[in-house]
Structures are given as C-alpha cells and as structure tokens.
Amino acid sequence: NAGVIQTPRHKVTGKGQEATLWCEPISGHSAVFWYRQTIVQGLEFLTYFRNQAPIDDSGMPKERFSAQMPNQSHSTLKIQSTQPQDSAVYLCASSSGTGSYEQYFGPGTRLTVL
Amino acid sequence: QQKVQQSPESLSVPEGGMASLNCTSSDRNFQYFWWYRQHSGEGPKALMSIFSDGDKKEGRFTAHLNKASLHVSLHIRDSQPSDSALYFCAASDASSGSWQLIFGSGTQLTVMP
Numbered sequence: 275n276a277g278v279i280q281t282p283r284h285k286v287t288g289k290g291q292e293a294t295l296w297c298e299p300i301s302g303h304s305a306v307f308w309y310r311q312t313i314v315q316g317l318e319f320l321t322y323f324r325n326q327a328p329i330d331d332s333g334m335p336k337e338r339f340s341a342q343m344p345n346q347s348h349s350t351l352k353i354q355s356t357q358p359q360d361s362a363v364y365l366c367a368s369s370s371g372t373g374s375y376e377q378y379f380g381p382g383t384r385l386t387v388l
Numbered sequence: 389q390q391k392v393q394q395s396p397e398s399l400s401v402p403e404g405g406m407a408s409l410n411c412t413s414s415d416r417n418f419q420y421f422w423w424y425r426q427h428s429g430e431g432p433k434a435l436m437s438i439f440s441d442g443d444k445k446e447g448r449f450t451a452h453l454n455k456a457s458l459h460v461s462l463h464i465r466d467s468q469p470s471d472s473a474l475y476f477c478a479a480s481d482a483s484s485g486s487w488q489l490i491f492g493s494g495t496q497l498t499v500m501p
Contacts, residue, residue, distance in 0.1 A: 316494065374422075375420075377487075378434075379431030381429070
C-alpha cells in the first residue's frame with residue numbers, strides 16, 4: 275500500500291498562472307479530502323468527495339479554486355490566476371469511511387506563487 | 389476564535405519524560421476527536437481517536453476525553469526523540485453529516501536526548 279500519493283511535491287508558479295494539484299487516494303477508500311496548511315492559518319479544510327460526489331466545499335475560496343474527482347483513483351485541485359497568498363502546502367487525505375473514519379494524509383504539495 | 393484550541397504552543401521534555409498536550413473545543417457539536425502527529429516534510433498521521441468519555445490507551449500514548457467540558461488531552465510517556473513533531477488535535481461535528489476535520493493550531497513537541 276503506497277499510501278496517498280500527491281504530485282507534484284513542489285510547484286512554483288508566477289502570479290496569475292494556473293496550478294493543478296493531483297491526488298491519488300488509497301485504493302478502496304471512498305472519501306477524498308483537500309486541506310491547506312500555512313504557518314498563519316494552520317490546517318484548513320477545503321473540500322471533500324464521497325464516492326466521487328462533492329459533499330462539502332464549505333472551505334473552498336469562492337473564486338479561482340475548484341476541485342474535481344473524475345474517477346475513484348484521482349482527484350485534482352485547480353487554482354486559477356494564482357496569487358502570492360495562495361502559497362501553502364496543499365494536503366490530500368483519503369478515508370475508507372468505516373470504523374473511526376480515520377483520514378490518511380499524503381505528503382502534500384508545496385505551492386509557491388512568486 | 390478558533391473552534392479547537394490547543395495548548396501549549398510548544399513543549400520540551402527530556403527523553404524518557406512525560407509530555408502532556410491539551411485541547412479544548414468551543415463547539416458542543418464537536419463530539420469526535422483525533423490526535424494527529426506531523427513530522428517535518430510529511431503529512432499528518434493519525435495517532436489515535438477518542439469518541440467516549442474517559443481514557444484510551446495505545447502503547448505509550450493515552451488520550452483522555454471529558455465531553456462535559458469539551459476537553460481532550462494526550463499524554464506521551466517515556467518520550468523518545470522520534471516523538472519530536474507537531475501534534476494536532478482535530479474534531480468533527482457528527483451532527484453536520486460532514487466528515488471534515490477541524491484542526492487546532494498545533495503543539496510543537498521537542499524531546500531532548
């Protein structure tokens with residue numbers, strides 16, 4: 275079991291460019307979550323999918339951010355027109371949705387917007 | 389005000405000592421709690437969950453939950469240098485139907501050899 279896979283591990287974009295982050299959940303897990311981590315704001319929930327359907331996007335910024343889960347093996351987080359304040363570590367997690375509902379996190383993608 | 393508050397912000401203990409971390413929720417809907425640990429450059433990893441009042445022990449780690457006061461603690465006995473990491477308390481609101489976790493701001497634990 276390779277765990278949650280996130281690519282790329284590091285991404286540098288210029289202000290105004292688009293960034294797409296990829297997440298491959300643990301095989302068989304029904305839920306995929308996206309979080310953002312910064313020194314100032316800490317760990318913040320963005321959105322999550324269950325059985326590929328969007329369930330809760332209450333943490334997603336209203337503009338420029340979107341997430342998709344086109345199939346059970348990957349999810350993407352897209353940020354359009356990136357701004358310096360988008361610089362953060364973006365974490366993907368997956369859960370089997372059973373037992374303690376534990377979320378297993380990937381290593382994160384560090385996004386730097388210049 | 390953050391819904392999940394952790395203390396202390398940082399903690400240093402000698403190797404072999406006891407580390408005690410605290411977490412309080414300001415939302416009575418938060419009934420389920422987890423402790424996560426994050427080493428530098430990695431994603432958080434769950435240490436344990438606690439959903440019922442009382443103590444839960446897993447190896448050197450003991451969590452305690454008091455639902456009446458919405459307080460949860462984590463105690464690490466016989467601390468090892470490898471326990472040095474950022475520790476998060478996380479909570480979820482079972483009544484909302486959402487599985488999202490609300491994280492505290494973290495406690496940086498340093499275990500000194």
